[in-house]
Amino acid sequence: MKQPVPRVAVPRLTLYLQCLEDLPAGMGRISSEDLASRAGVNSAKVRKDLSYLGSYGVRGVGYDAEHLRFQIRRELGLTREWPLVIVGVGNLGRALANYGGFHEKGFRVVGIFDDDPNKVGTRVGEHRVEPVAALPDVVRERQARIGVIATPPEEAQLVAEMLAAAGVAAILNFAPTVVRVPAHVAVRRADFSTELQVLAFHLHQGTAG
């Protein structure tokens, strides 16, 4: 029967979701085998992961692609819209703010902040940059649940504390440093150099045993 989703299955569900959205138009159904090969995992894992959502496949046939998309989105909590704020308007902050897929993926930018007077008041995407001092009020008023840190590393800890104090429940930290926040706030690192270093390790293993 329907069991709770294991921690490690969550990123895989987002992966399947991405694969389903990249599917050629007119592909109404898909087998676990096909989805597995697109996602780069084995089919038993796909079936097991999908079984955590419920029994939405048809034996002998496969899964209805659109229905499956909806069920994954439902399980991940993406059938509502999560308000988020972005702090830091460098190239990275701009790249994030201009990301086109927010609505489609279940998110909405409700504020973007920087302390550079040359940036405050300018437009980025559909938003006007506000001073960091305005962050606490904005987070509360617009009910932001997620804060994205796109500042230089020196400012990341302070921003994390402001976000936590203002009441966000989760932080995505792009700065190459480790921030400490109260236990009730979830933090994920999205660090470029971590990713590169993991790849370097694989290459290193390949060459040096």
Add this chain to the structure above:
Amino acid sequence: MKQPVPRVAVPRLTLYLQCLEDLPAGMGRISSEDLASRAGVNSAKVRKDLSYLGSYGVRGVGYDAEHLRFQIRRELGLTREWPLVIVGVGNLGRALANYGGFHEKGFRVVGIFDDDPNKVGTRVGEHRVEPVAALPDVVRERQARIGVIATPPEEAQLVAEMLAAAGVAAILNFAPTVVRVPAHVAVRRADFSTELQVLAFHLHQGTAG
């Protein structure tokens, strides 16, 4: 005795490395307990992870911070420099190219590419943007081992194939799509929306059971 590093320990080693680099100046040694609390894991895990490198701690005392940094870097293969190329000069590509920590972290940008004629020839960081058509030759000549995809999703698959054909051994894909490459090429996704969706799931769980 010294065992091979488990897959899942690799990102944690990079995390410890980051914590060690953020240490207050003049902190010559550190205990597993202290490092664990900075990294947000438990101390037994730190000790176990560090034991994969060898026995570099002193019982009753702790670890020499600088020596430990070096040993982690050695194990990850960061005592050499890995040449990489960046494809796509949008805000994201620029953010990546301007990342200041490449040399310190063990990487070197040897080329940056885009197909927009308005961008080719312009400078980004210390590099001049080259046309994507030049990618295969540049990768070969400058021995790039890693390719970073910072293009729109529509172009990601083609770029991935070019990188693989040109001989990179690893790809870091920032585009929100899944790319397929020959099995001998390692791929990591670094997708903004995946990270947000994982956080959304945690928030969703917290509120809805």
Add this chain to the structure above:
DNA sequence: ACATGTGAAGCGCTTCACAGCG
């Protein structure tokens, strides 16, 4: 006295292999 290093137990995820069902 104190913190590391580590066998061993415990736990959760992966994979297998096939029963179940359209």
Add this chain to the structure above:
DNA sequence: CGCTGTGAAGCGCTTCACATGT
């Protein structure tokens, strides 16, 4: 017949708890 859904076995990682060493 074909593909899903799933108990059960297998595997690898985490955590414990203490022997080890300074």
